[in-house]
Amino acid sequence: MKTKAVVVAFLLVFVAAPAGAQWGAQGTNPGLRGEFTPVLGAWAEYRIQGKGTPASTMKIAIVGKEGSAYWYETVTKTGGDSTVMKMLVSGDPNDQRAVKPMIVKHGTEQALEMPVTGQDQRPSPGLDDRGKTVDKGMETVRVPAGTFKARHVQYIHEKDTVDSWASEKVPPYNLVKSSAKDFEMVLTGYGMGAKTSITETPKPFQMPRMPSGMPKGMVPPGMKIPAGQ
Secondary structure, rough: OHHHHHHOEEOEEEEEEEEHHHOOOOOOOOOOOOOOOOOOOEEEEEEEOOOOOOEEEEEEEEEEOOOOOEEEEEEEEEEOOEEEEEEEEEOOOOOHHHHEEEEEEEOOOOOEEEEOOOOOOOOOOOOOHEEEEEEEEEEEEEOOEEEEEEEEEEEEEEEEEEEEEEEEOOOOOEEEEOOOOOEEEEEEEEOOOOOOOOOOOOOEEEOOOOOOOOHHOOOOOOOOOOOOO
């Protein structure tokens, strides 16, 4: 297993996911970096705890396949709130050029199919691109999901240090545990047979019209301008 391939950097407990931020989707999602190795039906669930923030859970799953592309889904829950983000990807989900349709469902609201834009944008840089990684070798690590023989990789960037433990038994990111000064992310379960959490037919997202009189220079991209302006 290559060192860079097992590095999974957890950016922030609740940072907008690249695709979600691009399309203005509701909800937030942690950003993961590492080699994306999809396996149809595989799922992994994590408990996330950050300093001064409520504990949350995140389930990552590969819930379908179309040709060479995979349906990649995350379900994030904090308290009574939940957000599902489902994307058909032909590569790294962090690379907007690899994302085709994207569906978002917040709580009990109607699932929405978001417009695919930004195909010319490049992937967000990973933390491993800005700092250095140190391969600490294979170690035994215990998490709620069990005991794993995992590769320990330490990421160092300025004053920040992130320790991650990875095992190929846990696709799609191989992550078993990741910890730093102000957060911890641990595997609570994993397996096969994943099914999508979105069962209804999604409704196409409709960009609202801007109020009359809004200067054209202030209109966000994609938002319609009332006739006559």
